[in-house]
Amino acid sequence: MSLRIYRILQAFIVLALCSFLLDKLLSGKLSLYINIRYAPLTVFGIVVLAMMALALFREPKTDHDHQDSNQEHKHNASTRALIILFVPLLITVLIPSHPLDASAASTRGMNVSTPLIGSSSQTRQFEAAADTRNILDWIRIFNSGSAPTPYLGQTAKVTGFVYHDPRLPANQFIVSRFVITCCAADASAIGMIVTWDQSSTLEESAWIAVKGPVQSAELGGQPIPLIEAVLVQPVQQPPQPYLYP
């Protein structure tokens, strides 16, 4: 393969990776994979890849001056490297993307005690009105070290997916969300127990909104908030399925 074709092939793959990132960014799917706080990094990546593609396209002018058999050999060897960088593109195209769900929660485990302290919104969970707190806020209240007594009996209104934890009786399930600090590799599931007499009718991974007074319970020896559900309704999957500490 000549140097010219090699460079153009490189440019093509770099451009493909660039548009892959751009597509994820513009379609909003980026939030399925990484904490959107790091979106500026992705923008940086898009810019660098675009510049790289441009440099590679413009490069091969002086090409045929230095072409010997030795160099051809080198190009053959590194064609492999070119192909491997296609794999992420293949995976996006071939495997339909949807956010981590209950099946992922069952392998990764339900994290009832994660002391997520996060850098932002340290006090949000205490100040926010009870019905605007999300699952992460409630978990933080229960893990803050002081007893959650003042918050018991308040009405919670949270959205999450259904996870039937094998440790729970038939009239209970967990309303769960994944928390992502950096990217999907560090996702951990958190959740609140819901007591509801029709629990068993709920399908695993279905998105629901739950409303009801909060009580304290225990799961695996850890304190965990429990909602005595007054209302459970199916909802659309929220545009941002994960929570970010």
Added chain:
Amino acid sequence: MEIPTLRDGRSRLLIQLILLGILAGVLYSSTPPSAWPWLGERLSTFATVFLGIFIEALPFLLMGTLASGLVEVFVSDDWLARITPRGALPAALTGALLGLIFPICECGTVPLTRRLFRKGLPLSAGIAFLLAAPVLNPIVIFSTATAFGWGRMLFWRLGFSLLIAVSVGLAFSVEKDADNIMRSSKFAFELPVIDIPPADQSFIQKLRRSMIVSADDFFDMGRYLVLGASIAALLQTFIPQTTLLAVGNGPILSVLVMMGLAVLLSICSTVDAFIALGFVGTFSFGSVLSFLVFGPMVDIKSILMFQQVFRRKPVLYLVLLPFLMSLLAGLAFNYFF
């Protein structure tokens, strides 16, 4: 496009892995989801985790290769050799602190280290840089401080990283001939890109040339990112984290578990402090410290990238020495503090 030649076993394995991936993808998309629910769910989790690591790490890899390209074009060949101190210990110390000027994480250090070696950086300094730069740099110091505060976790993380990097650098300085350590490079990055002597090139030409060098480095290292991310995602999809955490009690096992987790998760050193924060309640100070010290030096991606640059035995030392020293550091804290 030509079919690549299948010469050595490693590249054959790469091709097989990809073919397997494509096959799995085709199988999945051609069978109704109801027929393969278990595999389908797992595959989708795998894809999400894989793309998560890949998309998060890609900009950092690009930063490293950009730095490498700029060093190639703008740093003259003997400048580094001239400014680095002669003795092995001062050289290793300089190398370890070089990360303060090049703020990159572990995906970027490998290509940059290789470039610095080619620019005459002594072996001990290069190895110390390779191991220390992912932690001893402004971004990581800031993110660790954000997560843990300006306290003892930050202090000991920096201290042990420096200590380990310098000691391993010193151990490597015993070897005088760099050819015994480094693999001979057999890829396209050796090509003269523009046939004009560097001194006669305009600034723009130099920039363009540094871009081409970066691109070659990017292709050279990018495949290990792809491979490392897929192995980490596979392990995460099929091995429940809970089993690992359930095993992790006791002063010795907990350190080992946290170090295993550091390798398994393969997360970038710029954000691993936030992840470590999640383990503070469950694990002792020493175990979390060993996670923060060992993770940036060795994980699945970096082991694969090491193999591209170094010969087999040096790779073994680069993994084993930091492993043992981080283990000792974690144990020391679990037993004595």
